[in-house]
Amino acid sequence: MPDIDASSTPQAPVGENPHYLQAVAELGNERSVVAHQDIYSSTGIKLVAKGARLTPQQFERLTQHKLSAPLDHMLESERPVDANALAAAAARILDHEPVYARLAARTGDPLAVKHALAGVKLPKALLMRLTVMRERRSEMFEHSIRAGMIAHALAQRMGLPATERYNLLMAALCHDFGEMHTDPALLAAGHDITPEERCYIHVHPVTSYVLLHDLAGFPQVAALAILHHHERLDGSGYPHGLRCDKIAPLAKLLAVADVAETIIRRFDLPRLDVLVRLNQTRFDHRVVNALRDLIHASPEDALAKPNEHGAMTQLSHLADLLQAWPVLRGSFAAAVAPRDPDDTPLAFLFERMANIRGLVLQAGFDPDHVDTMLSIAREDPGILGELRALLDELEWLLQDLANEIGRREPELVDMPHTPLNGLVSHLRQG
Known part of the structure; x- marks a missing residue:
């Protein structure tokens, strides 16, 4: 796997991030969050004992120290997100959202994504982070599930082997982990991001990659797809401005799924069809063609009278x-x-x-x-x-x-x- 060029990449946060730690603390106020091992500072100070339920005071103490290991690796929550919960979420979407039912049906195996989610192997650290995302960043969690469903449908349509479909699904579920390290105020609906604030948005693929690429049990090709999912074939993307074959293959599918989910949520299928037609130089044409086949947009899919x-x-x-x-x-x-x-x-x-x-x-x-x-x-x-x-x-x-x-x-x-x-x-x- 290629190294990240520190000279050309925005730096991901070092140590535990205060915005993510705040989200974990908020979760701890609502349900039991327990240390499944002793938590130490990087200097060897024992901060929390194994088996202890974390209190607000302990969370406050954690903010004052650099930890010996990522917090996700040392905590667990009651009612965590697991593979069955992911499969159930996909089933609800298929049952209640016609666009996703159409996508799944046109793959030829509409229940494949539900079964694939039921079979994912999630390291304990991912269970914790996905749980925090579901409970404290619910829109981000829903986006990740739906992007995963679109990505899996694209992989089915394009005939990718089972291993690649699995790796792509893992990448989609985790691609926005880095955004949990971003100030929620910057991501709030209605906030106009200033040019100065954009650097915090642009760093999130790097942050996600740093969180995942050394995690035992997480596919390395999925981590690289996450790092590259905002790159574009013409070099207009970020964080590295990569072109064409320099972009990881699975990232090309994830990029289309990520954008497609946002357009479907905010607009309608004709708008999505226009987007993929206008962006032939930015996205892989094979992926774009697969998406157009899956959405099969018509004028009747428009949601509102044009202005x-x-x-x-x-x-x-x-x-x-x-x-x-x-x-x-x-x-x-x-x-x-x-x-x-x-x-x-x-x-x-x-x-x-x-x-x-x-x-x-x-x-x-x-x-x-x-x-x-x-x-x-x-x-x-x-x-x-x-x-x-x-x-x-x-x-x-x-x-x-x-x-x-x-x-x-x-x-x-x-x-x-x-x-x-x-x-x-x-x-x-x-």
């Missing part, structure tokens, strides 16, 4: 950006002359903007005649719905490029900041 005013606003934003880009591009080229901009740290920027322009043209948008595009869509609600979904996804791509510029700030320190700031302003104005 015409919102579509006009988004079209105007696209038009403004694409009309401003030639001037900004000229400023970048002049600033790095006589070098070819494609041989500078700005190369990614030229590639991303070319891709965005290509997507806009493929979608039939004429940036100089946005009124015409909308008037055509206005005559057909189905076309307007498709247009709004396309615009929503293009808007997300613009925001993602602005975030990527922020992630690459150390590489861009010698690049012209005035046009960069101008581009970021255009990208974010929507």
Whole structure:
């Protein structure tokens, strides 16, 4: 397994994380949390005796010390998450959520994921962390279960062998463990994450990997898939900006499942279909095609009437950006002359903007005649719905490029900041 390059990777927290420890303490206030072995500080001080039920005072004491081993390895809770609980959660989803029932049915074996979850072998440390997640970060737990179900369905559809399906399922269940080390306020619904706060989000795949890659009984290929699940084929992902074959194979499935779960929860299947069509350069086309086969979206799957005013606003934003880009591009080229901009740290920027322009043209948008595009869509609600979904996804791509510029700030320190700031302003104005 490749080592993590410390020079290019945000550093994962060292020692026990206060946000996770707080979640464990909150769980301890609701049910019995017991030390199944003596808990020592890294300096050899015995903090909690084996068999003791942890009190609020003991949790407070733990926050004041670096521990000799991860807390998950030394605690157990009553009513823990186990394989049977995971299988039961999947069964409830299949029984009550038509989208997931459809996905499972189109694999040819709709109960396979339930049986697979019932057979997972969870080390005791994972039981504890999944229990804390279920009880204190329930949305994260539900996301992990559903992402696992989508990932398993993709693996079935693509004919992956049983071992790879198992490893992928383990990766999906644990891929967001690192987010439990993030301040919950940053992840709260309605909170607008600032550029300065994004570094705490971007580090979570590394944190998850650090927590899992040395854990006895956890598949190493699953840990690597977790580390890479936010990487993208075009290099626009994080934490390492890897491309194509540098990304672990199972991570390519997990990446699609992770995004698909979020879109299904927040939007509808037509929006998901648009997303995978627009992101052919970012996601593995084989996985994307498998997902499209599984979701089999139709106009009847749309949940809401599209907003015409919102579509006009988004079209105007696209038009403004694409009309401003030639001037900004000229400023970048002049600033790095006589070098070819494609041989500078700005190369990614030229590639991303070319891709965005290509997507806009493929979608039939004429940036100089946005009124015409909308008037055509206005005559057909189905076309307007498709247009709004396309615009929503293009808007997300613009925001993602602005975030990527922020992630690459150390590489861009010698690049012209005035046009960069101008581009970021255009990208974010929507």
